[in-house]
Every structure is written in C-alpha cells, then in structure tokens.
Amino acid sequence: MIKRVEADTRDCYQCGNCSAGCPAAFTFDYPPNQVMRMLQVGLVDKVLDSTAVQLCVQCLTCTARCPRNIDVAGIFEDLKTIATAQEREVPEYVKTFNKAFMGAVARFGRLPELYMMGMFYLGTMNPKMAMGDAGLAIPMVTKGKMKLVPHKAKGADEVSRIYKKSMEKAKAREKAEAEALIEAAAQAGAAEGAKVSEKAATSEQVAAPEKAATSLGAPTPAPESEVAE
C-alpha cells in the first residue's frame, strides 16, 4: 500500500496550493506539500510518525486545488490507515483526537462536533483546554451552527461496519507486510552467513597445502635481505 502512496506523489511539482488551502495545516508538523516531498524522497517513516497524518480532517480542499490532479486527501487517509494499523507512536493528544473523531463518525455516520470535542476533552482530562475552547463553542451552538444533541445519520450502522472492517483489513495487511519483511531480512541474513562460511572454507583450503608443504621440509622463501645480497 505504501508503494502505491509513494507512486501517487510522483507528479507533485511543489506548487504549494494544497498547503495554502489546508485549513488544518497550522496544526501540522509538516504542511501537505512537504509531506508529498518527503514521500517522494522516501522519508516514509517520518511521515507515518507525523502529526499531520493524524490531524488531517479530510476536507478535500487539497485534492480540489491540486493542479496535478493528485488526490492529496486520499493519500493522507491512506497514510493514517497505515499509521493506525502499525500502531505508530504519536503524541497522546493526537491519538485521543483521532480516536474521538473516528469514534464519533463510526457511531453516528457523520461528525457531531460538540459530541466529538466532548469525547476529546474527556480523553485528555484537560479542563483548562476545554474551558479555553468553550468561548468558541457557545456562539456556535446559540447560532445553530453546532447541534447540542448528536443525531445518527441514515446508514450510520453501515458506516460503522465499513470502518471496523477496513481497520481489521488494514491491520491484517500491515501484519502480513511486516512478517514478509522480517522473513526477507532473515533469508538475506542466512545467505550472507552462508557466503561468509564459504569464504572461510576456501581460505582454509588454500592455506592447507602451504602448511603441508612446510611440514614436509619444502624450502621456505628466503628473507628479502638475503635475496638482495
């Protein structure tokens, strides 16, 4: 899967449109165009450990703005799936946010913002942060921009089922890929070991006749000083 993701970034020419339009880039450690560049040069591990992958909100702005028709949002989604399946270490608050976000979507089939943020604050156990954001939430609720009580979307159970199944599949795939890598490394190690012992055996075979000749009284080469005289 990661090979496909890397191939998808091939056409990126670093215009920066994706980063310019990304509403969440200010929370990322690397903006979207930098993530594309890192994938182009093979810094996959760094990307999978980044907060950018976890904090992308899948608004699709980057995909819509890319002049090279790269599905940047799709790449971020794939990266997040891989990172989650590999149980990558990311800061605790990032993990909590991602869990609250995906949990809310899987449960309601849409994103009830107030519920999701409530779950996030509960997970972080940080009342100071919650109090700080309350000033933003109150006007949004009073103006009807955010619903107080979350409602299930039509087909929410189906969304939940798809989410669970895709996570199970991703985990199984990552496990199989990791096992294949370990096996390949073990085989490479065994081949290397065989080469070393073959080399050792050959040098022993070469040394053996010389030793035998010396023990049978064969003339030993004269020292260089004597030859010169």
Ligand code: SF4
């Ligand atoms: S999909 Fe993600 S990376 Fe793309 S613009 Fe939206 S938040 Fe940013």
Ligand code: SF4
């Ligand atoms: S908008 Fe497209 S081409 Fe431009 S930097 Fe982003 S991914 Fe690359």
